[in-house]
Amino acid sequence: MDLANANTALAENLEMPIYTANAQRFKAEIYSEYQIWDSASVNFNRALKVYQAQANDSLVAICYENMGNMYRQKKEPAEAMRYYRMAYGLFDTLKSDWGKATVIKSEGYLYIVEKLFAKAKEPLYHSLRLFNKIKNRYGQLDALNDIANMYYLTKEYDKAIEVGEQALHLTEFYHSNKHMTWALTTLYRSHKILGNIPEALRYLEQVSFNRMHTQVEDFKRRFLFYQLVYENQRKDATIKQSIIDKQETTQQFLYGFSALGLFLVGILWRNNRVLRQKNADISKALVDGQTLERKRVAAELHDNLGGTLGTIMWYLRGLDKKALSTEEQEIYEDVQSMINGAYEEIRALSHNLLPQELEKEGLVQALERLVHKLNESNNIRFELKVNGLKDRLGRKTEFELYSMTLELTNNIFKHSSASYAVVSLVETESQIMLTITDDGQGIKTNDMKGVGLRNVRNRVESLNGTLSLANESGIGTHVGIQIPKKQKG
Template structure:
């Protein structure tokens, strides 16, 4: 018996010696490698042996940190980062790729080499939930690889994953399709199948049935074109869409192949989680529980492997037990999930091993521990009950406080809104009163103008006509008056008085508006301006002008009349241009002269009655006015009035 024990010990020590000799030999070969490919192949063997153990990789790290910096060392850091990333040691992966990129930049390696580091940084930052950095580094890689379809697809795919994490599905799907377009004619079935897999999932989740059928057909064609079976990553995909039972069989086969490959960086745990979820959805709860437990009891779980898979398994068990109404087991699994979330799984496992050794040292200790556990469980159950009750009461109190605060806030908001509405109504009433006052004032002005015009025409005009008639009679009877020039002067003054009376009466109430509308009145205004020594041009476009109300037409006429009067009296202009242009439901008026211009700020700050009358009428018509002028450069007045 003792001999057998010694034999086992000898074999164990021999294996350790052989393994130690193998790793030493690999380290020597790694240091001696003269090209990147050989160096990477040896490094992969070292990583596979050490399984991310930094102590085991110590010699590798020492060599990479030693001078001189070389391209081989830069690429070795990139390889280390890729394997750390696969093992979900993301911070380590980030530091390794940054070390490698630093060397590559220092050595001024070509753009393709730098792009590989940037693409890996995009991978790492994406899984560290820094999506902005992930997109930035993917952009950098894309710019270098834009003409290399076998590489640029990877940068596009990284952008897809980053935008997917940001829930920006529009951009995510754009880059996913771009990724496939670059791989469509590729000979690399692994990459092509990988992206097609993602497109199918995307279209199933958020695409139309037509889109999904299109891509499913694409995948079926791709599958038939292959000479062998798909890689394990894509097995069961089509069958899950077409035939659930067949899909389950292929997922089980995929797990078998992954277990057989024994690749520490591609464990079957993720696939087991998918399979368990499918069992759950089909009501095969026992099979689902079996798969979850295999994940939790795997060698990876005992050695601190992919913690995300274990967390997913715990959450899956929690939801499953809750569904089948086993609250105790559901509670146990959610507690363990929280523990995994808050602390290192490896540390917890070490603690469990220590507790196991203490428990089973002696039978007496075992009994004491069991008793203590029973007591603790009883106390824990009571404490949990108390905590649940207290939590429920606190939750109710908290909800009550929140409800009261929401109600008070709602009440305050309602009061504020009512106050705002009242203020708005007051402002509207004040505005309406102003408009009514302005309307009354303008109507009064128009009535007064009409009265004065009629008085001038009927009174003074008639009187002057009578004087003219009498004067003509005197002309026939007194020939001597002609000899002293007084007759001609008096006759001329009477003619001028008649013309001035007609002009004032016309300015007061342009009868042409009533006869031929705004268009005719403006033609008369043009003729009147021309007689005063200015070259005047008027340009009118639009049909609605002929259908304006008399009130609005009169208002528009007054605005143009006052504007042209300013030009005639003050501008010292030679030419005057008036344009009326209809556009949609607005009338655009332009009055332009070539006069001496003015300082806008100075004139507008000292508005006279003329400008105030213009502003009042434009405000009444809900219009806008703009002055464009400067000394010695003429003046342009732009007016916009709604005519709907």
């Protein structure tokens, strides 16, 4: 909640209404989780007014769906369904299959909560078809787990096992511990009731392991986050100062010997060529160093911070809540919530630094996951288009392309004020083309010389590629990157 309040205050100070509304909607979801319904309703309605004033139908629809979830938690199914219907209508007008699938799945889950299982089946399968159509694995997992749970509750245990195994298989590609635990739990309970004791015990063991693993990871969060930020900033400042010092030394050397005449001019010209090559080598070394550092930081976040936060939560769970006063119980819940929130932040940061999909499945899977995560923010709708790339690219090429995409989409979030963006990856016989476009306000002149775009240019040069940038205020930005196929392998 402290983070949500800070985001709200920052967005208001910067006069960014959409970001302010997003922060208010985030606060409303937290209040809903703690069943503080009045505060949740107030914040949802504040966000909704801003979205409507900005004529952002996509965010209005998302807010309606969130409000439907709130009324579902309040055990007010009629009101929940009313908001779901309004959300679906807007998503249908926007021709958003993702939005329609999300709302329909929420409706199906509402029917499960109300024990109207016969009504739940059709919307859940409808949402699964839509998620299959747009190849949204996260949505597929959600829908399959809800369907498996529905069959378990209706005592159709064989079907629950069949669908649960589909969900479990999909988690191997998506790497979601939460969804894996849901699937394993359904499989364990179904096999247990059918008397398949060895299978039930096997799945129960995996459930226990997964829950323990999730609890341990839940604590790898805020404790080292600010230390990590500080160390990265300090390293960046050191590198920049080192470059500045070297450039100043070189300039002084050139100024001191410029009077020696034409003979020394030739020597200086030669030295200058060497210096330019060194600067190019430094730029390449910076890119390589950043890549290695990101891998190291991601590993440290995953391995070290998780153990620390896991220990903290383990001690927390050892406390007897019943022995605490009401005020102490509230503090206990706040601390537990903050640690869980810290875990989610570190996990997202660690994943973006070194996504498992990139190492195991390749660039396309990593970009699918990235675009899905970007769309969860609800600020800008991102779309991924891929043509070709049936085979893996070289590890360096994939990592650099992913890093450039991450940098450029981050710039869109920070500076573009766009509502829609496209990430396109195309393979031809001779080259790989990465194109990122948005419909925002364009890049300001100062931003075009910033560290982010300079890093992108350095990465492109390290792959012997070319970069083009078309930028026009009010129309948007087009960034095109071309990498020769000789990088493959």
